[in-house]
Amino acid sequence: MTSTATRPRGARARAAIVAKTLRTDRWWFAPLITVIGLTAWVTYATVRVFMHKWYWVDDYHYLTPFYSPCVTDRCLTDASHFGQYLPGWWLIPEAAFALPFLLLFRLTCYYYRKAYYRSFWLSPPACAVPDGHKAYSGETRFPLLGQNLHRYFFYFAVVISLINTWDAILAFHSPEGFGFGLGNIILLANVTMLWGYTISCHSCRHIIGGRLKHFSKHPVRYRAWTFTSWLNVRHMQLAWITLGTLALTDFYVMAVAAEWFPDLRFIN
Template sequence: MATGTEPHPDSRGVHTPTRAAISARHLRTDRWWLAPAGTAAGLLAFVVYSTWRAFADAHYYSAPYVSPFYSPCLAERCQTMHSGPNADLFGGWWALSPAIIILIFPLGFRMTCYYYRKAYYRGFWASPPACAVAEPHASYSGETRFPLILQNLHRYFFYAAILVAGVLTYDTVLSFRDAHHHWGHMGLGTVLFVANVALIWAYTLSCHSCRHIVGGKLKHFSRHPVRYRAWRFVGKLNARHMLLAWASLVSVGVTDFYVYLLSSGAFDDPRFF
């Protein structure tokens, strides 16, 4: 005769012998799965698109715009070699797409970002899929083992992300020049570049690591008024970290796709002056 205390046959997660013998995995009646499903769909769509563009190795420059996926262009074979910004650090031996050289840094920054960890842990690994819904895994080791221990590299990726944001700011300034390098140009692409770099900076500065770097290890804010003001500013951005993460993800994709359309000859850049 059942006593109500027998362990679930699965004996994992919430069904371990030390937990109450409740047969249901959760008691939520709402559509809790919509949020992780939507997150997974959005991230998967961006992964598919960015992978295609990174390996396309074409249509990433249309004067004066260079795709944020390919900037800075570090290989000799870059299409922007004689007409746009590049550093040519890799010479002629690099045979793969120039985007692969640089994308590892913003990708590493986003993959180790606290919000994106939550997003793909829930969306893809169901760890856990939602509040009050137990994860299906038998054990939990957190981020103490390989490969998740690599999440601790987030602060170092933040430093690289600052440099990338600086390069994108330089590209944005150059977007105010025309194809003949004359200043005073402003097209629809310029507007997109300005919006994108603003969102990139906002997302980068809203990072938890940035907040700690700016205001961490201080015992008395009153003795460090400049850092205190900076910490409060970053804290306000940090409160919108999720929104900025998605907005900057969309903006960088839209900006890249716009450059692709211009470079492939789909239409000409509408100019305001």
């Protein structure tokens, strides 16, 4: 508390507040929803990754993004667009080359940091609410020091988005020739959202125009920077939307592959 000697003349002493926060709204609701949402998604994704089945629809060449690229010798031959390089051990996912980098890209994402810092670590859980930890060192120590590698994981995310785009294109060419169905729409929508999330990344925005001193001398890069800046404002929404589209796409491919219901076809 400020003493009388150091307090400016006429200023009042600070009130001694015992409560941890004076907020009376449901400030805990957003962290709770984040915990439920992320836990549910991670649980579903983990189960699906280690099911090792129902990831490929041979009739329409649908490949779920959870198994792309399929690189173990356990993969179906037609689903392995880039070869089979890893042994088919149960603990090795079919998409073992892609999944670690996608996980690291999302874990180090600026929005996801905020999300799980506030929800899982309570650091802090909300504005004007005290931190759940006595000490705070920021991102200056291991393992949080690795958050600075986000800019490099971005390049891997771009490559994986290209692979997912190639999968969506191949899905138009089934054994019967050109085909178009509901699965194609879902795959395309998922890829579009993935690109939106990837290029709305802060690292992408910095790569495009972060070091430019004169936008007038680089009109093309300036337009690209403006577009990524527009997307960047929506980065949080795209982060959640892509979790939804990934799960929806995987579930649809799984359901068709397991013959729970047929694909709705418009052409062939």
